Amino acid sequence: MLCGHSIGTALVVALTAQRILTLECLSRFRHLDTLRLQISYIRFFSVREWRLLDHHHAHALIGYFDLQFPSALIVSYDGEGNDGTFNAYVGLGRDIVRVAQLALDPGYRYNMMGALLPEVTGLWDEHQMFCAHFDLANDAVWVDATIFYDQVMVKSTILSVAGKLMGYAATGEATGTTIMELPCFVRASSRSKERYGLIPARILRAACGDLTSQRSLAWIVQEEFNQLVTGAVESLLLRVSESLPFSLHGLVFTGGCALNVITNQLAFERFTDRGAAVSKTIVEVLPSNLRVKDFHVPPAPNDSGLSAAGLWSIASPQQHQQLQYLGFGLWDEEALEASAAEWKAVRLSFLGGVDYLAALLAGENRTRKPIVAVVRGRQEFGPRALGHRSLLALPEGTEIKDRLNRLKFRQWYRPVAPMIADEDLEAVFGYVAKSPYMHVIAPTVEDERLSHAHP
Numbered sequence: 001m002l003c004g005h006s007i008g009t010a011l012v013v014a015l016t017a018q019r020i021l022t023l024e025c026l027s028r029f030r031h032l033d034t035l036r037l038q039i040s041y042i043r044f045f046s047v048r049e050w051r052l053l054d055h056h057h058a059h060a061l062i063g064y065f066d067l068q069f070p071s072a073l074i075v076s077y078d079g080e081g082n083d084g085t086f087n088a089y090v091g092l093g094r095d096i097v098r099v100a101q102l103a104l105d106p107g108y109r110y111n112m113m114g115a116l117l118p119e120v121t122g123l124w125d126e127h128q129m130f131c132a133h134f135d136l137a138n139d140a141v142w143v144d145a146t147i148f149y150d151q152v153m154v155k156s157t158i159l160s161v162a163g164k165l166m167g168y169a170a171t172g173e174a175t176g177t178t179i180m181e182l183p184c185f186v187r188a189s190s191r192s193k194e195r196y197g198l199i200p201a202r203i204l205r206a207a208c209g210d211l212t213s214q215r216s217l218a219w220i221v222q223e224e225f226n227q228l229v230t231g232a233v234e235s236l237l238l239r240v241s242e243s244l245p246f247s248l249h250g251l252v253f254t255g256g257c258a259l260n261v262i263t264n265q266l267a268f269e270r271f272t273d274r275g276a277a278v279s280k281t282i283v284e285v286l287p288s289n290l291r292v293k294d295f296h297v298p299p300a301p302n303d304s305g306l307s308a309a310g311l312w313s314i315a316s317p318q319q320h321q322q323l324q325y326l327g328f329g330l331w332d333e334e335a336l337e338a339s340a341a342e343w344k345a346v347r348l349s350f351l352g353g354v355d356y357l358a359a360l361l362a363g364e365n366r367t368r369k370p371i372v373a374v375v376r377g378r379q380e381f382g383p384r385a386l387g388h389r390s391l392l393a394l395p396e397g398t399e400i401k402d403r404l405n406r407l408k409f410r411q412w413y414r415p416v417a418p419m420i421a422d423e424d425l426e427a428v429f430g431y432v433a434k435s436p437y438m439h440v441i442a443p444t445v446e447d448e449r450l451s452h453a454h455p
């Protein structure tokens with residue numbers, strides 16, 4: 001299997017004589033790019049058949065077949081796609097059908113807000129120049145930020161802005177101030193092209209204000225995003241339950257925005273029986289006749305999962321496929337034994353296994369608690385480090401988090417996800433809050449609060 005990647009794509013699936021190749025192409029110039037890709041492929045492979053798979057349909061396949069609920073409402077949303085930006089599907093047995101395509105693009109708006117904040121992008125000079133450029137005194141004005149936005153998106157790592165903004169939002173305080181235009185701004189579909197890059201002056205003033213103002217802007221953007229998404233999903237659940245002769249088992253979030261663990265947790269608590277039973281953050285859960293039983297997000301909800309979707313569009317899996325460790329193996333695996341011998345490496349099991357590891361992380365015999373890198377088997381398929389390529393450290397206090405962030409060249413505010421033994425979940429969260437792919441973020445029981453749990 002081979003795959004390419006770019007944002008906002010349709011997926012092109014090439015079936016060759018021996019194997020299946022999947023690749024993607026840009027939606028904006030769909031036909032031209034498809035053609036270009038096809039031409040470069042046929043130089044190397046003899047292709048029997050080409051298939052074009054819609055972007056969100058592909059996300060939906062990955063989300064639904066990853067767990068195989070008997071039936072589900074599948075919500076796929078992200079900043080771009082040849083078939084929309086916020087779609088819903090109903091999965092029943094082995095089939096899925098699209099039931100809605102909403103004119104919402106919260107992913108694009110969310111990204112755009114992240115681009116305005118220098119602690120997110122690291123582009124301080126650009127931010128200063130941008131803020132000096134406009135007269136933001138007049139509230140009635142909408143400023144055209146397209147050029148700035150495009151510039152930021154080129155200079156910073158485009159695909160990481162949203163994830164950083166999510167962590168950054170936790171640094172903001174609820175100042176009680178709202179920005180009147182924000183709800184409307186976040187809700188506006190980016191398909192209304194004439195308003196694509198326009199941002200209300202009042203929002204820009206917050207983005208160009210001091211750090212407190214920037215951080216609280218991040219916080220209210222996340223709040224607005226939560227409300228928009230949960231509101232849309234609620235009305236989808238209502239409409240779908242009215243028109244279906246059976247009740248749905250699950251709710252699946254997929255697409256790049258399904259990496260937003262804050263929104264995911266809210267959806268879990270608000271819309272599912274399992275979540276409603278443990279909800280601490282949401283006062284009002286949906287009435288039980290509208291709720292589904294369970295919630296799921298696949299290990300690779302964003303575009304990194306699309307290649308597998310190409311395969312599943314041709315043959316859906318007969319049983320649950322564990323995708324999360326299907327990434328690349330070690331490039332130099334054949335040299336492993338020799339290097340281990342050279343470094344006089346000793347097996348962990350020989351030293352005492354997990355108990356030894358715990359003592360090591362706790363700093364036994366050392367002046368400083370170590371950070372231990374783990375590499376085992378094939379790497380993760382999807383963006384989360386789930387123990388095959390992870391850094392282990394003792395989660396106590398913020399010092400270790402700061403060291404981890406320095407080590408990874410990450411911003412100071414970025415959280416790390418603590419790993420918690422199954423048998424301790426209840427003590428830490430008050431219920432068995434499973435999150436095998438880091439897709440939700442349960443609040444901790446107060447006195448167990450870990451200083452660097454996801455915000």
Ligand SMILES: *[C@@H]1O[C@H](CO)[C@@H](O)[C@H](O)[C@H]1NC(C)=O
Binds near residue numbers: 160259302304383
């Ligand atoms: C998927 O999300 C991760 C985390 O935000 C990001 O690093 C990665 O580039 C994304 N991949 C694609 C193909 O969008």
Ligand SMILES: *[C@@H]1O[C@H](CO)[C@@H](O)[C@H](O)[C@H]1NC(C)=O
Binds near residue numbers: 356359360364365
């Ligand atoms: C610390 O030293 C003791 C005694 O040498 C040894 O048994 C133990 O395994 C060491 N612990 C670690 C984590 O190195």
